[in-house]
Amino acid sequence: MNLYGDRGNVLALAQRARWRGIPVSITGREVGQPIDWSEVDLVFMGGGEDSHQSRIAEDFLALGPELASRLHEGLPMLAICGAYQLLGKYYKTSDGRELPGLGYLDVWTEPGTNRAIGDVVTETSLPIKPPSLVGFENHGGRTYLGSAAKPLGTVKLGQGNNGEDRTEGAIQDRVIGTYLHGSLLPKNPHLADLLLRWALLWQGYSDELEPLPEDEERAAHQTILARAPNS
Ligand code: GLN
Numbered sequence: 001m002n003l004y005g006d007r008g009n010v011l012a013l014a015q016r017a018r019w020r021g022i023p024v025s026i027t028g029r030e031v032g033q034p035i036d037w038s039e040v041d042l043v044f045m046g047g048g049e050d051s052h053q054s055r056i057a058e059d060f061l062a063l064g065p066e067l068a069s070r071l072h073e074g075l076p077m078l079a080i081c082g083a084y085q086l087l088g089k090y091y092k093t094s095d096g097r098e099l100p101g102l103g104y105l106d107v108w109t110e111p112g113t114n115r116a117i118g119d120v121v122t123e124t125s126l127p128i129k130p131p132s133l134v135g136f137e138n139h140g141g142r143t144y145l146g147s148a149a150k151p152l153g154t155v156k157l158g159q160g161n162n163g164e165d166r167t168e169g170a171i172q173d174r175v176i177g178t179y180l181h182g183s184l185l186p187k188n189p190h191l192a193d194l195l196l197r198w199a200l201l202w203q204g205y206s207d208e209l210e211p212l213p214e215d216e217e218r219a220a221h222q223t224i225l226a227r228a229p230n231s
Pocket residue numbers: 003046047048049050053080081082083138139140141142
């Protein structure tokens with residue numbers, strides 16, 4: 001799935017790796033296609049409308065055990081919005097249909113009465129500097145975290161998971177689920193580099209990455225950050 005420019009995350013990851021001389025190959029997957037897991041060092045899945053989620057849900061479930069066993073072993077994954085919802089226990093669509101999720105993350109999603117739309121600023125518990133993540137949300141679902149799920153961040157601006165508990169996203173192992181579109185990674189280069197470091201560790205390499213010039217990325221980050229109260 002790919003909504004609101006989510007594919008820009010893949011471009012940002014690949015470019016930041018290539019700038020450092022790390023070779024990258026990007027493999028897209030269509031419903032029903034087999035996966036050569038020996039080729040996969042990082043999984044990305046974008047958001048989708050309810051109709052997109054309905055179309056892929058069964059196939060995603062069938063992939064579940066193979067994907068989940070690798071995620072448990074430390075394969076990194078970034079899942080945005082509709083993909084984040086399907087990594088949880090279930091997603092209830094706006095017309096009340098329940099799509100079962102993988103249950104990898106201890107979260108579940110109920111339909112809201114309106115859509116949560118707008119800029120988002122969060123403070124994250126991830127080991128990254130600065131400790132802020134910025135992006136843009138547009139979702140009808142409200143996600144709730146069970147006791148095993150750790151929020152990705154605390155909301156400073158926007159709705160986040162459900163507009164009630166000020167949590168945004170969820171994290172478990174090296175799996176990040178978030179409502180942040182944007183695209184997310186071009187505006188959060190520190191998060192892109194964390195994912196690249198995790199991919200290097202998954203491959204058995206050192207996770208050291210050369211710093212890159214990133215004035216433009218930081219300026220984009222700062223522009224959204226400044227919209228949060230007391231920033
Ligand atoms: N269809 C889902 C929702 O509205 C996910 C939307 C998205 O991926 N932006 O909550």
